[in-house]
């Protein structure tokens with residue numbers, strides 16, 4: 001009887017342990033340690049940055065994630081690792097603006113999708129459409145009758161603020177892009193605005209839908225050489241699709257004037273430049289991204305240069321970090337790094353100007369994606385007399401709202417993300433916001449009413465160089 005009693009207690013203890021690990025209070029500890037041991041981006045441990053999206057095998061039968069079973073086991077464990085601390089929710093610009101996205105609710109939606117928990121009842125996104133339908137490992141995750149409403153999926157700007165804050169190192173952006181890939185490539189279910197943007201991109205090779213020759217119009221008076229097939233230069237200046245806009249054209253003019261003053265040997269691609277595919281990739285259209293990337297790689301393979309410089313952090317990130325997996329590997333610099341280098345080497349002399357109080361707005365794809373927060377600040381202090389910091393700055397800066405395809409995805413909101421960002425600039429008395437991204441320029445300049453002036457850092461550096 002004693003032996004049988006012992007066996008029964010042992011069996012009971014075993015069942016209890018399994019319950020503790022599978023559904024009880026130990027679940028997050030077990031899932032969390034499993035996830036941290038089998039993390040998909042081990043390079044992040046010890047402060048490393050590993051932010052490039054992984055290429056998708058376009059010949060695979062399943063593209064992206066449509067049901068929970070399409071995620072790998074370790075990624076599924078990562079969703080269960082969420083301890084619902086809410087740090088991601090606090091950091092998310094889309095949530096702050098009242099868009100239909102709360103990253104904490106999204107992760108809990110994924111746990112629900114697996115059948116691992118009841119539908120999330122915590123603080124939802126302000127305008128969130130209800131989506132608490134059927135679930136299960138082989139049931140679609142995204143849909144009005146599923147676990148995550150499509151409105152939620154397309155509201156993300158891919159800013160990585162949630163990832164930066166998450167104590168469990170959950171990769172929200174990877175999960176979102178995986179689900180977007182499933183929607184875009186398996187169902188063709190992107191938002192109408194995004195579908196139009198992607199069509200324009202495929203038809204014309206740029207998002208503006210303009211003839212390729214017009215990309216360099218803003219530089220027409222500056223005699224910038226075009227790097228022809230078989231040609232050679234030191235620096236290839238990558239203009240990006242923002243070059244089609246008059247305002248960003250002014251930023252590029254300032255950058256070119258600085259490069260000419262520093263005596264650099266550089267050239268542009270002219271008509272041969274096409275979009276780098278950043279937007280297509282964030283929207284989940286990996287097929288368009290890879291097609292564009294292969295075109296770019298073929299174009300650059302027949303030209304010689306030492307490095308690429310660009311004033312577009314999205315192009316910088318894609319070319320520097322995401323193209324190597326597809327066979328294109330070059331030294332790539334954001335223009336703030338180049339200008340910082342030129343100032344440091346004494347090739348540009350600056351006299352700090354009385355611009356009024358100025359704050360640097362960190363672009364997500366430069367700061368959080370690439371950890372580059374010091375060079376722009378050194379430059380700004382060299383160019384302007386009165387520099388201040390916004391409360392959210394550096395790796396914790398707030399997104400302008402322009403990334404991840406958010407502006408073309410017909411996203412509803414209570415407020416605009418750039419309005420919130422400008423309010424943060426006003427809070428520290430900034431009369432000017434310095435930017436280093438065509439997307440940030442467009443979003444922040446789009447804020448109406450009395451607001452700080454918006455200037456690209458190259459424009460401020462040029463003023464300081466001219467005055468010295």
Ligand code: SF4
Pocket residue numbers: 088091092093094095101102103155156157158159160161162163172173
């Ligand atoms: S990446 Fe940015 S916008 Fe997307 S869920 Fe995370 S914090 Fe929100």
Ligand code: SF4
Pocket residue numbers: 081082083084085086087088089103104107162165166167168169170
């Ligand atoms: S920060 Fe991470 S652990 Fe905390 S609620 Fe968000 S996803 Fe969960």
